[in-house]
Amino acid sequence: MSSIKEFDHLRIQLKDIKWATNNFGIDNYIGGGGFGKVYKGELVISEKLIMVAVKRLDKALGQGPPEFWKEIMMLTRYKHENLVLLLGFCDENGEKILVYEYLPRKSLDFYLGDTNLSWNQRLQICIGAARGLQYLHDPEGTQQRVLHRDIKSANILLDEQWKAKVSDFGLSKFGPANQQFTFLVSNTVGTFGYCDPLYMETGYLTKESDVYSLGVVLFEVLCGRFCIENYDDFRRFLPTLAQKCYKEMKLDTIVSKSLRGQISPNCLYTFSTVAYRCLQRDHKERPSVSDIVKELEIALEYQVSSFIFLHMAKYLKISIRVPLRHSFC
Known part of the structure; x- marks a missing residue:
């Protein structure tokens, strides 16, 4: 030290x-x-x-x-x-x-079920959190990357303008930044529900362990609920539920009701696909945080484009069809 x-x-x-x-x-x-x-x-x-x-x-x-x-x-x-x-x-x-x-809006977990927090705000928060984690995984001017080990909505703080800031580094670990895959043998720490199952089973910590946790947060934001709820079946655990609904093309059944009319189909597809990839069991199939940031930025572009098209249609009183990459509905 x-x-x-x-x-x-x-x-x-x-x-x-x-x-x-x-x-x-x-x-x-x-x-x-x-x-x-x-x-x-x-x-x-x-x-x-x-x-x-x-x-x-x-x-x-x-x-x-x-x-x-x-x-x-x-x-x-x-x-x-x-x-x-x-x-x-x-x-x-x-x-x-x-x-x-001092960050007056406290942490993201306070707002998961808030119907006043729009999808655009949620998407910007996710991009900010991903950019913070990207910096930790790929720092400039150092050979050490940081593995956070406790990414969760309660550790994503929000300032007055809703900018996301990753916090709580007491459990973090350093690893070499010049390797494609970083493996550290570690005592398992983190928060149940967000913790990478592979890490919990083997004790092998990788940067992809943080990616899994971020994927859980992305689905929390989309579904407007915590990763663990008081159900007696598979619905209790959001990662399992989200993966099942994604594969069955039924995400519309778990997206927060307050958001269903706000998200463009292309944005939903792009956002949910990268979140789904984060939850893959094989860490090699999970995206890098850099890729997550890029996909979330693309999702935002789709959302903004859809907003512009819809308002143009309303202003011109014509029907504009937004091209869909995929639909879950």
Whole structure:
């Protein structure tokens, strides 16, 4: 691990964090996860008073100093517009605290079932998350790629403009970036439902393990539901349900009802096909994140084109037929 001293410029005193969060007051509490509780507050950073998110380690939840320092090391070395920004940390009086930019819309999991979140917004969020993961897998100027190991909708944060930012790097691993396939023997970690089945069975971690998890998120966004629901049959597990419906050309039965009139057929085909490929059992059959980004951008182009055609037809009062690559309906 890098020398801890190289991060000294990011240190923030505990008294300042307590003042900013009203001593971790309940009114400042905004959420929590596997690392601990998260609070909002105002801190002076670079001589400016700004809103921040403060994540306080709770060792009872299973994470500890290794994850704390991994997060600091990761977010000081890897910076991208689609990765959350670390502003500082505190390691004082037994407390281990991470300070991030404040993202007012919290995380994607809060909006999966939100009928007000349009398909265009959802698609842009997916593209942003994929671009963040693409940067981790193919970083510029380094021979080390980052395997996140816990891609899920709760770890995709959203700013005021709905820009997606990948977060939570405490479980991540480094691997060589100059190889087509990266294999690391690893103790299995991650979140059930999102975790690559092959990784869970063998302990072999690859960059394609992150791809599987991203595919689960893509189907969550499309279907407007979490990857695991309270059913007693195969519908409980979204990856299994989505693969079955895709192969039977019945995706329209699981697409969120609020989205069914919004998605163009070509966009649906392109989006669902790349999501389906992410879930393939054989990691060699899964697309790279670069390919995922390209396909999602193509899906967006189809969506925008369809919108333009429909509005032209309405304005000119004529019927315009949008060419279909495929239909699930």
